[in-house]
Amino acid sequence: MTLVSAGSSAGTGTGTGTRLALPTAGGWREIELNEPRAWAAHPSPYTSRVAFAAAHVVADPHGDNVPGAPAAIDWDATLAFRRHLFGYGLGVAEAMDTAQRNMGLDWPAIQELVTRSAAQAQEFGARIASGAGTDHLTVAPGVATLAQVQDAYLEQVAFVESTGSQVIVMASRHLAAAATGPEDYLAVYDRILSQVSEPVVLHWLGEAFDPQLAGYWGTRDVAAATATFLSLIETHAAKVDGVKVSLLDASHEIGLRRALPAGVRLYTGDDFNYPSLIRGDEQGHSDALLGAFAAIAPAASAALAALDDGDLARYDAEMAPTLELSRHIFEAPTFYYKVGIAFTAWLTGAQSGFQMVGGLQSARSLPHLARIVELLNEARLLPDPSLAAHRFGLLAETLGASR
Template sequence: MTVSVRLPGVDGRSVDHTMAEPRYLGAAGARFTSRIAYAAAHVVAEPLGHNAPGAPAAVDWDATLRFRHHLWNHGFGVAEAMDTAQRGMGLDWQATQQLIRRSAAEAHAVGGQIAAGAGTDHLEAGERDLDTITTGYLTQLEVVEDSGARPILMASRQLAAAAGGPDDYHRIYGRILEVSSTPVVLHWLGPMFDPALAGYWGSGDLEEATDSFVALCADHAARIDGVKVSLLDADHEIALRRRLPDTVRCYTGDDFNYPELIRGDDTGHSDALLGIFAAIAPAAATALAALDRGDLEVYEEVFSRTVPLARHVFAVPTFHYKTGIAFLAWLSGHQDGFTMVAGQQAGRSVPDLVTTFRLADAAGLLPDPSLAAHRMTSFLEVAGVTP
C-alpha cells in the first residue's frame, strides 16, 4: 500500500511526499565479530513530567529501557548516560544514577553489553578546585563500577576551565585510572559537541592536545580499554589511532565519517561508539553483519544511504543533535511522544525536522510508513503548518 504525506517544500508550499518501503525490519540477533559497536542511547521524557529547562529530569523509564532492548536485539552494546542522553543538557545526576543502574540491570539480564559515562556534571558549574574535580570523577566512577558497566571517562567542563595545562590532565586522569577496577574508555569530546570543552587535554592547538592525549594513553595503557574520539575529523582520527598503544582501541565517535573509519585500511580500523547508531540501528546492524562476512559491497551500499541523514542530524549546532535522535525514535514508534527533558525538543526547527524525516525515509529507515506519516502530519499541525 502506497503511503503519502503532505510536507512543506523549500518554497513553503505543501507537496505530496510518497513514503519509501522500509528496508531494514529484521534484528541482527547476535553480536558482531569483526568490530565492537556501541550505540549511544537517548532518554525518553515522561510526557506528564515537568521537563522544563532547569527542572529535574522526569524520565519515562519503561520507554527508555525498551529502546535499549531494541539496540541489544540488533547486536549493539549500549553506551549509557553519555551526551546523547543529554548529560549536561537536562539529565541531572539523580536521574543519571537511576539510568545507569536500571540499564545495567537490564543488560545483565539479557547478556547485553553496556558501558556508561562517569564525569563531573554533578559538581557546581563554577568548581575550579582540582582535588574536588578528581573526587567528583571518583564519585561517578563508583556508581558505574557498582552497576557492572564498563566506565567511560567523559570530558569535564570543570576540568577544562580549571586545568593549567597538560600536567593537570595527566595528574587527575592518572589518579582516576589508578583506582579503576576495570579498563576504561577515555572520551575526547570536541567543542562542536560542547563549546565548554575547547582546549581539552591542555592546549587549544589540536596537535599539541593530541600529543598530550597520546602520552596519557601510553603511560596508562594497561588501564585503558580504548578511546572514543568525537572530533568529526576523519584524517585526525586515522593519524591518532596509528599512534595509540597496540592494546588501546579507537572507538570512532565521528557521526560524519563512520563508514570509512569502521571499515579501516591496511594499518587498522576504528571500532564504534556512536549516537547515530541509535537512530539507524537496523541499517547499521545490516552493514556490520556484511562486514563480518567480508561483503564490503553490501557494507558500503547500506551505510552510504545513512550518511546524508547522519550529517544532517549532527549539523551545526552539533550539540542539538539529540533532538533529531529523539524525533526519529518517535517517528519509528519507539516512544509515544516527542518531548525531551529540559524541553530540548525545541533544539531544531520545523524545516530542519522535515528534512530529517525526508532523509530517514529516503534511507528506508522508518519501519512503519503509515505511523511515521501520521505522526509527521500531527507534528506539522501542532507547529501551525497546514496542508
C-alpha cells in the first residue's frame, strides 16, 4: 500500500491528515497531502505581460500509440485542456515541442490539432500561436536540400495562417543539417519573413531540448549565433512580433532582450529561470511562452495578476513555489520534459489516463514522477489530493513499487 492515515497537520492548517508514501531511489519517503487551494479564475488576458502556455496533447487510450505509429489523440480531452488554460488568462502555444513535435506528433495530427485549437481559441476570444516547421518532409535531415527546407517551411506557414492562428517559426532539424553557415539560415528565414501575412514569433530552441539543433544559426559559438539572429530580426523587425528563446541561460536572454529592436518582444522559454525574467528589471522584462505554464497554470495566473496590480512581493510569493517543480520537470535529459507535463495533467484530473503518443510516458522513472507529486503538493497545485494519491498509488503498484 502507498497510503497511510495520520492525524491532522499541526502548524500550517493546510494539511489533509492523509499521508502518501513516495518511492525514491533509496527507499520510501512519506509526505502529508495539503488541502487544495481555491485558485481564482482569470479568463481575460493580462495587461502587463503577454503569456502563452505551450500545451501537450492527450493520447487516446484506445489508440495504438507505440513508437513510430501515427498519433492517436483524444480530441475532447486535448481541447478541454486548452480551455483550462484559457480560463487562467493564458494564450496557447500550439503544436510546439511540448505537443511532441519530432517526438510522436505526425503532420496529419498537427494539421488537425492546429485547426481544432485555432477554431476553439477564436470561439473563446483567446490568443493562439502555432508552430510551423519542416517536420513533414519525407526526406531525413542531412538529405533535404535548402530549397526543400524553404518550401517545407512556406507550406507549413501558409497552413497555420489559413487557420487564423499566429505563426511561430520553429527551429528546423532539416535546416540545421543542410545549412553550411549563417548565410544559409539568413536566406531561408529571409524568404519566410518576406512572405508572412502577419508578424510571427521566431523560436530559437537550444540543443538541451533537441540535440539535433546544435549549432543553430550556423555556429556553436552562442555570441556569433546571436549576432546572426539579431541581424535577421533587425532586417525584418516589422514582421517579427517576438522571439522565443529556449537556451536556459538567463544572462544571455537578458542581453538579447536589451539588444532587440523596439517593439520586438522576448518571450522567455527558460523553464529554469522564468520568474526573474518575467519580473524584469529597470531596463525591461520578458513575456512568456513556456511549457512550464501548462503544469502551473493556476499559480502562473495568480502571479501575473499580481504583476497587473503592481504587487511585486505577491508576484514573487506566487511564483516561488513553482520554480523547483519546473526545474525538476525539465531536468536533463530536458527533451523528456513532456512526460512531466502529461503526468501532471493526469494527476490533477485533466485527463483520464497517463499515456502519451509514441509511448513516451516510459521516458521518466517512477522516482522522478514521485518527486513531481511532492512538488505539486508543496505548491498546492493538486485540486483533488485524494484523486492524486489514488492515481499515483495505482501507478506505483503497476510498476512494482509496493510496500
